[in-house]
Amino acid sequence: MSAKTILVIDDDIDLVEIIRVTLEREGFAVIDAQSGERGLALAQSERPDLILLDVMMGHVDEGFQTAYALRQDERTAEIPILMLTAVTDRTGFDFDPARDKDFLPVDEFIQKPLGPRQLVDLVRKHLPTSI
Secondary structure, eight states, rough: OOEEEEEOSOOOOOHHHHHHHHHHHHHOOEEEEESSSHHHHHHHHHSSEEEEEOSSSSSHHHHHHHHHHHHHHHTTSSOOOOEEEEEEHHOOOOOOOOTTTTOOSSSSSEEEEOOOHHHHHHHHHHOOOOO
């Protein structure tokens, strides 16, 4: 059985490495991109099992634009997306995927920082089950 692949799209290299170490220790394969454009290309070519996506990268809403593009592409539309961000702390906006599903095309919106156990639990919760 091969490891589930997680794509991390975040421009904070230090955070990406912390996520990588945490998830690889739990048996996941991790690939990463530091921009939405590169992340979209990797998602299309690698077809990861789950995507961890930051909101604020090169510009304030790059993550949202990337999420919309992922959902509109038939190759990536069904991949679970967990949006990890500090946007609420910085802007005051509070998102709820259940309430804002038409506006926010992600499976869960998670505020940074989060602990390693919480990260692993969230990834496992949203990974598709294979038969």
